[in-house]
Amino acid sequence: MSTFYEFFAGGGMARSGLGPDWECLFANDLDPKKASSYSLNWGDEHLKVGDVSELKTSDLPGVADLAWASFPCQDLSLAGNGAGLKGERSGTFWPFWKLMTSLSEGERAPHLIALENVCGALSSHEGKDFATICSALARGGYRVGALVINASHFVPQSRPRLFIIAAKKSSISIPDSLLCNKPELVWHSPALVEAYDKLPKTTQKSWVWWNIPTATERTTVFADLVEDKPSGVKWHTAAETKRLLELMTTVNLNKVKAAQKSGSRMVGTIYRRTRTDSKTGEKMQRAEIRFDDIAGCLRTPSGGSSRQTIMLVEGDQVRSRLLSPREAARLMGLPDTYRLPENYNQAYHLAGDGVAVPVVRYLANHLLEPLLLANRNQKKKAAA
Numbered sequence: 579m580s581t582f583y584e585f586f587a588g589g590g591m592a593r594s595g596l597g598p599d600w601e602c603l604f605a606n607d608l609d610p611k612k613a614s615s616y617s618l619n620w621g622d623e624h625l626k627v628g629d630v631s632e633l634k635t636s637d638l639p640g641v642a643d644l645a646w647a648s649f650p651c652q653d654l655s656l657a658g659n660g661a662g663l664k665g666e667r668s669g670t671f672w673p674f675w676k677l678m679t680s681l682s683e684g685e686r687a688p689h690l691i692a693l694e695n696v697c698g699a700l701s702s703h704e705g706k707d708f709a710t711i712c713s714a715l716a717r718g719g720y721r722v723g724a725l726v727i728n729a730s731h732f733v734p735q736s737r738p739r740l741f742i743i744a745a746k747k748s749s750i751s752i753p754d755s756l757l758c759n760k761p762e763l764v765w766h767s768p769a770l771v772e773a774y775d776k777l778p779k780t781t782q783k784s785w786v787w788w789n790i791p792t793a794t795e796r797t798t799v800f801a802d803l804v805e806d807k808p809s810g811v812k813w814h815t816a817a818e819t820k821r822l823l824e825l826m827t828t829v830n831l832n833k834v835k836a837a838q839k840s841g842s843r844m845v846g847t848i849y850r851r852t853r854t855d856s857k858t859g860e861k862m863q864r865a866e867i868r869f870d871d872i873a874g875c876l877r878t879p880s881g882g883s884s885r886q887t888i889m890l891v892e893g894d895q896v897r898s899r900l901l902s903p904r905e906a907a908r909l910m911g912l913p914d915t916y917r918l919p920e921n922y923n924q925a926y927h928l929a930g931d932g933v934a935v936p937v938v939r940y941l942a943n944h945l946l947e948p949l950l951l952a953n954r955n956q957k958k959k960a961a962a
């Protein structure tokens with residue numbers, strides 16, 4: 579059984595994705611509400627609630643095969659304040675990395691490190707933040723590579739994320755089957771290739787292009803995940819639905835009309851956004867809808883604007899409501915047995931701030947576990 583530490587653990591979605599063949603040695607999160615959900619679903623035996631900067635190596639038992647860290651994305655996001663790794667939230671990468679460095683000095687470095695963040699991390703500060711992270715890993719004795727994976731390969735949600743995977747040079751011998759000679763478009767986006775080109779030459783020497791297979795085509799659509807009798811939310815009144823339609827441009831209204839004419843049960847997702855009117859130049863709120871069988875990216879709620887609304891169209895009948903907490907959890911790949919907070923905003927925040935479970939499983943199945951297996955087989959041969 580492989581072992582792991584989980585930092586910025588949230589509700590334990592990385593743990594859910596890794597699955598029962600992985601043993602959690604330690605988990606940490608600063609947010610007591612998220613930690614409460616973690617404890618509710620996984621127990622609190624290995625959970626320590628508090629600031630990562632206050633952790634010591636003595637808090638971490640044993641030697642982990644993997645350290646997973648989905649560190650905060652706000653300062654690296656394209657919608658953020660541009661603070662990058664110097665920001666209060668995304669800057670928490672540094673105390674995490676200091677802890678990893680301390681483990682290395684005590685010969686307890688994790689064999690693998692997995693970092694997850696928004697794709698904006700690639701271009702933050704013109705690529706300097708990404709280069710800083712990769713250079714730190716390289717100086718720490720790791721081979722480092724990255725992949726951009728959209729959760730839409732596995733669940734009906736558009737959610738591209740950056741995954742930086744690093745393997746300790748002294749303990750992991752990488753099989754050729756897990757390496758590409760050059761970037762592959764399906765997992766190595768143009769933005770990632772551009773960010774790689776900006777890395778210092780010394781860091782590029784430690785770089786690898788990870789090779790994982792192309793995912794099989796997703797078979798579910800968003801409508802499959804929608805609850806017939808939602809819990810935690812109520813259907814809007816006719817007046818509220820009418821107001822949503824009034825906030826739509828002609829382009830978006832035509833999408834609703836096309837759904838009505840289809841004769842099928844159609845489920846669309848709506849975000850309210852502030853747009854500049856092309857005629858008046860004034861900023862106004864708009865409701866933008868999509869009927870492409872996929873939900874927009876879940877976000878943490880900030881006021882009412884970032885909470886996703888769904889619109890159900892069945893012929894002439896048009897109904898709307900907020901996305902339910904269980905629907906949000908399903909969009910993240912969490913099983914229905916996962917216990918959610920009773921508070922709507924807490925449940926939505928937990929989902930919107932997490933990592934998609936099936937993406938973690940795919941990485942574990944096709945990269946993390948093969949790396950560790952190759953390492954164990956190599957040790958067995960050396961001992962024979």
